[in-house]
Amino acid sequence: xxxxxxxxxxxxxxxxxxxxxxxxxxxxxxxxxxxxxxxxxxxxxxxxxxxxxxxxxxxxxxxxxxxxxxxxxxxxxxxxxxxxxxxxxxxxxxxxxxxxxxxxxxxxxxxxxxxxxxxxxxxxxxxxxxxxxxxxxxxxxxxxxxxxxxxxxxxxxxxxxxxxxxxxxxxxxxxxxxxxxxxxxxxxxxxxxxxxxxxxxxxxxxxxxxxxxxxxxxxxxxxxxxxxxxxxxxxxxxxxxxxxxxxxxxxxxxxxxxxxxxxxxxxxxxxxxxxx
Ligand code: SF4
Numbered sequence: 001x002x003x004x005x006x007x008x009x010x011x012x013x014x015x016x017x018x019x020x021x022x023x024x025x026x027x028x029x030x031x032x033x034x035x036x037x038x039x040x041x042x043x044x045x046x047x048x049x050x051x052x053x054x055x056x057x058x059x060x061x062x063x064x065x066x067x068x069x070x071x072x073x074x075x076x077x078x079x080x081x082x083x084x085x086x087x088x089x090x091x092x093x094x095x096x097x098x099x100x101x102x103x104x105x106x107x108x109x110x111x112x113x114x115x116x117x118x119x120x121x122x123x124x125x126x127x128x129x130x131x132x133x134x135x136x137x138x139x140x141x142x143x144x145x146x147x148x149x150x151x152x153x154x155x156x157x158x159x160x161x162x163x164x165x166x167x168x169x170x171x172x173x174x175x176x177x178x179x180x181x182x183x184x185x186x187x188x189x190x191x192x193x194x195x196x197x198x199x200x201x202x203x204x205x206x207x208x209x210x211x212x213x214x215x216x217x218x219x220x221x222x223x224x225x226x227x228x229x230x231x232x233x234x235x236x237x238x239x240x241x242x243x244x245x246x247x248x249x250x251x252x253x254x255x256x257x258x259x260x261x262x263x264x265x266x267x268x269x270x271x272x273x274x275x276x
Contacts, residue, residue, distance in 0.1 A: 017052055021045050046154055047104065047144045054168050055142065058100070064090035069127040076192040080199055084191055086124050098138040099128060100174075107143035108216045109224075110175050117141050118177050119187040125179040139179045147171060148217075208240035 007016035021044075029035060036044070052059060071084040089100045101121055103110065110117055121139045128134050146154070153160070153167040197203075211222040222241055232238045 014049060014052065017048060018045065021048055043151075046151065047146065050146050050150065050154065050168070050171075051142075051144050051173070054171055054173065058091065058142070058174070061091050061093055062089045062100075063092045069124050069132075071123065071127050071131070071188075074188060074192065076196045078196050078199075080192075080195055082192070082195045084123060084188070086120070086127075088124055088128075096137045097135045098140065099124060099136060100140055100142050102142045102144060104145055105143050106145045106216065107171075107173050107175060110141055110143050112216060114175075114177060117175075118179070119183070119190070121177050122179050122181055122184050123187050126181040126184040129181065136179070138176065140174055140176045143173045143175060205235050205237040208237050208244060211237055211241040212245045 007013060011019070025036070025041065066087050067090055069086045069088060074082050074084060076082065086101070089102065091098045091100065099121070101117075101124065103117075121141070125136055125139055129136050147167070147170075150164075150167040150171050153164040157164045206221070211226060212220055214220055215224060222238070222245075226232050226235070226238050226241075229235070229238075
């Protein structure tokens with residue numbers, strides 16, 4: 001008998017989510033040979049479970065999941081062809097259609113930089129309305145990164161369940177974004193310019209002063225973005241930033257050469273490679 005895709009009869013939804021998370025993780029690891037450090041994997045699982053607890057109503061009303069939207073046949077000013085693609089979720093309820101774009105980003109960052117997200121959603125709305133000829137009443141981003149307080153409450157949930165409930169109540173990951181498809185052409189041109197810059201090998205990092213700029217919760221661009229960037233030690237802006245703003249953290253050449261990541265990351269990579 002074929003195995004059902006839903007939860008087993010005696011399985012709770014959260015156990016089902018954890019089981020499917022593990023299955024997906026193993027499948028992706030097998031397909032692309034990359035592991036995840038245990039704490040990164042735990043954080044990803046936490047985001048999925050918190051999303052379910054906080055947005056169960058939205059998750060249950062989604063009528064079309066992972067709808068792939070595509071705007072093919074675009075051409076840059078240098079005659080390079082490219083397509084724009086995106087994946088969204090759709091809720092159709094009581095005569096209204098809402099498009100959700102799930103992001104693993106910080107909700108506060110999104111609220112402070114709505115323009116960036118609005119431009120992308122406008123392109124998706126344009127594809128949905130004008131190419132697919134479908135109704136659309138609203139667009140929103142769902143930002144799944146939990147606040148630090150919510151993360152801490154989750155970790156301590158066995159000792160203090162009410163703190164977790166309070167933090168969940170405070171967390172507001174749905175960010176409505178007004179759409180206006182009149183500006184779609186500007187966004188497509190920005191994508192086209194980016195395609196040309198990538199193809200021409202023009203990778204200019206922002207100046208060091210930008211890296212030290214405080215963004216949200218006193219976090220700088222260097223902390224939010226560069227910390228996770230693989231080329232940071234060969235990036236002139238990052239090195240200048242360290243020299244000027246964090247001289248004590250400036251690594252020696254040998255440190256960079258021998259930097260293979262944290263021990264847990266190295267072990268996860270070896271395990272994943274061996275298993276694959
Ligand atoms: S370290 Fe990476 S993310 Fe940061 S400025 Fe340089 S290239 Fe950009």
